[in-house]
Amino acid sequence: MSNFKPPFENQVVLITGAASGFGKILAEKLSAQGAKLVLGDINVTGVQEVANSLGDHCIALGCDVTKEADVKALSDAAIETFGRLDIAVNNAGSSSHMKSLLEVTEEELDFNFNVNAKSVFFGIKHQVPHMIKQGGGCILNVASMAGIKGAAYLTGYVAAKHAVVGITRTAALEFATHNIRINAVCPFFSPTPLVTKGIKPEYIERAVKGNPMKRLGSPDEMVNAMLSIIAPDNTYLTGQAIAVDGGVSA
Ligand SMILES: NC(=O)c1ccc[n+]([C@@H]2O[C@H](COP(=O)([O-])OP(=O)(O)OC[C@H]3O[C@@H](n4cnc5c(N)ncnc54)[C@H](O)[C@@H]3O)[C@@H](O)[C@H]2O)c1
Numbered sequence: 001m002s003n004f005k006p007p008f009e010n011q012v013v014l015i016t017g018a019a020s021g022f023g024k025i026l027a028e029k030l031s032a033q034g035a036k037l038v039l040g041d042i043n044v045t046g047v048q049e050v051a052n053s054l055g056d057h058c059i060a061l062g063c064d065v066t067k068e069a070d071v072k073a074l075s076d077a078a079i080e081t082f083g084r085l086d087i088a089v090n091n092a093g094s095s096s097h098m099k100s101l102l103e104v105t106e107e108e109l110d111f112n113f114n115v116n117a118k119s120v121f122f123g124i125k126h127q128v129p130h131m132i133k134q135g136g137g138c139i140l141n142v143a144s145m146a147g148i149k150g151a152a153y154l155t156g157y158v159a160a161k162h163a164v165v166g167i168t169r170t171a172a173l174e175f176a177t178h179n180i181r182i183n184a185v186c187p188f189f190s191p192t193p194l195v196t197k198g199i200k201p202e203y204i205e206r207a208v209k210g211n212p213m214k215r216l217g218s219p220d221e222m223v224n225a226m227l228s229i230i231a232p233d234n235t236y237l238t239g240q241a242i243a244v245d246g247g248v249s250a
Contacts, residue, residue: 007231009034012082014074016065016123017092019046021192022142025223026089027051031058038078038085040065041092065092065119072126085130087230090123091142095157095198104155112156117163124171128180136179140230141168143184145245153203161186165241172239181238183229187222188245212247 008030015030017023018039027037031054040063041047051060059081063070078085093116096108120141131137146154147161168184175182189195189207208215225244229237243249 006033007233008227010036011086011232012036012038012078012084013087013089013230014038014040014078014085014127015089015091016040016063016071016074016119017142018050018060019043021194022187022190022219022223022226023089023091024050025219026091026226027054027058029223029227031055036082038074038081040070040074063092065090065122066114068122068125071119071122075123075126075130079130084134085127085137086232087138087140088123088127089140089142089226089230090120091140092119093142093144093161094194095154097198098153098200098203100153101155109156109159112160113163116157116160117167120164121167124167124182128171128175128178131180132175132178137181138230138232139171139180139182140226141182141184142226143168143186143241145186145188145243145248147184147186148241148243148249168241169239176238181235183238184241185222185226185229186241186243186245186249187225188217188243188248190217190219190222192219210248211245212250215246217244217246 013030013035015023018027019041037058039047039051039060042064044062047060051058063074096111141164143164144161146158147165151158165184172182
């Protein structure tokens with residue numbers, strides 16, 4: 001008889017932005033491997049539907065990641081419900097409309113920083129103390145290729161995702177001795193609602209032409225890469241911004 005255990009069995013995993021796209025697929029894949037899930041999203045109905053579809057080992061909370069109290073409440077819910085927090089994936093993010101830097105308003109810049117960068121800062125700030133108490137943990141921040149390269153007409157998003165990489169590297173250094181691994185994943189374009197609704201098709205076509213694989217990565221491929229970064233036996237990987245990009249950054 002095989003002694004194989006799925007790597008995420010009984011791991012308590014928190015995911016923000018779990019009502020759609022990468023976050024939803026990640027929740028489904030982790031649930032199939034026996035993880036216990038704490039799901040948050042500003043789309044309360046959507047995230048509740050995801051949790052209901054997965055089962056009793058998942059809880060869902062309305063959570064606006066731009067609000068520190070909401071982000072704290074999500075981490076606290078992991079402890080109250082499951083007694084610990086093994087892995088946190090700070091995935092929720094968004095972008096204002098594409099436009100020239102010269103036309104970007106202060107409000108749009110703030111929107112990008114609040115939803116993409118401050119959210120990750122709040123996440124780490126309230127996830128790490130629980131992980132220190134329990135002797136370790138793992139945090140994955142969803143940045144973007146826009147966190148390591150420029151992207152014309154996406155100034156606010158690019159700046160905020162670069163901030164995510166900076167916060168990730170710094171936090172990894174601060175908490176390495178507490179056995180807490182902190183990494184960022186940097187996906188190339190992938191057809192989730194964020195991209196299919198928010199990015200002009202001609203922009204995507206140009207991006208595909210410049211990609212060594214001549215195609216986008218599927219949401220499934222992106223999530224598989226995330227699973228490998230957070231896998232509990234991936235114990236020496238920390239402080240990295242890992243591109244999942246079909247070779248664009250090679
Ligand atoms: N799809 C891509 O091509 C791509 C590429 C690089 C990085 N990313 C990043 O991946 C992450 C997930 O995006 P996705 O592509 O799955 O998009 P998506 O739009 O399908 O999902 C994003 C989720 O985040 C939630 N969300 C938005 N604002 C929120 C807030 N203030 N508080 C809580 N939840 C909020 C949305 O309701 C949604 O459920 C984002 O951080 C995005 O920037 C996506």
